[in-house]
Amino acid sequence: MMIPLKPMILGAAALLLSGVALADGEKPVKDQDLGLAKNSVFDTPDPIVAPPAGLEPGENATVEPYAEGIPPTIPHEVNDYLPIRVDENACIECHVDPDLVGQSVEEGEPTPAPASHFTDLRRAPGTLTRELIGARYDCSQCHVPQAETAPLVENEIR
Numbered sequence: 001m002m003i004p005l006k007p008m009i010l011g012a013a014a015l016l017l018s019g020v021a022l023a024d025g026e027k028p029v030k031d032q033d034l035g036l037a038k039n040s041v042f043d044t045p046d047p048i049v050a051p052p053a054g055l056e057p058g059e060n061a062t063v064e065p066y067a068e069g070i071p072p073t074i075p076h077e078v079n080d081y082l083p084i085r086v087d088e089n090a091c092i093e094c095h096v097d098p099d100l101v102g103q104s105v106e107e108g109e110p111t112p113a114p115a116s117h118f119t120d121l122r123r124a125p126g127t128l129t130r131e132l133i134g135a136r137y138d139c140s141q142c143h144v145p146q147a148e149t150a151p152l153v154e155n156e157i158r
């Protein structure tokens, strides 16, 4: 059955009008005003280039994570170690040693990766192994280098 065009247009106009009435005279919000990025969702902006805060490994103070269970930030430069590849992961050479799990080290020595990184939390959560678990291989997925940046949103978290 064909619906006559005129009543359809009238119906749509009525819907629009009622919508305007519901919004109580307020202006619609533009898509670029919704998120943190103040541009159109169709733009591909360049990421902010942030100068690294750290020096070579061994010359930096570590920072207490601001909450339990948060990956600590990397206090040293990482330019020489990224990107991490299947056959190349320098982070492991300095940080992953099953004999050092839970041990404290001298200042200037790499902090040993903790027990959670040797435990398959999905399949065998109670078993500490001597192998780095695959889900922890890509360190940069969770650990980010410290950098001098302005916060995107004002907050009290360090």
Ligand code: HEC
Binding pocket: 056, 057, 058, 059, 060, 061, 062, 063, 072, 073, 074, 075, 076, 078, 081, 082, 090, 091, 092, 093, 094, 095, 107, 108, 109, 110, 111, 139, 140, 143
């Ligand atoms: C040449 C050895 C070396 C390499 C390679 C290295 N690190 Fe480090 N890392 C250190 C040392 C030493 C420290 C202690 C802080 C310092 O003196 O810089 C440290 C500190 C850290 C910390 C802070 C731990 C804490 O106690 O808060 C994290 C996280 C970290 N590194 C992650 C990484 C990641 C991820 C990579 C690879 C992208 C990496 N490191 C590569 C030696 C290294």
Ligand code: HEC
Binding pocket: 068, 069, 070, 071, 072, 091, 092, 095, 096, 111, 112, 113, 114, 115, 116, 117, 132, 135, 136, 137, 138, 139, 140, 141, 142, 143
């Ligand atoms: C899935 C996220 C994730 C990945 C991937 C990951 N880590 Fe972590 N890492 C954490 C979290 C969360 C903590 C702090 C809580 C804990 O102890 O598990 C942590 C803690 C650490 C610490 C601090 C230990 C301490 O005693 O203070 C070091 C060093 C570290 N990770 C190194 C690494 C390295 C090197 C890799 C890559 C081989 C890596 N991590 C991969 C999440 C991750």
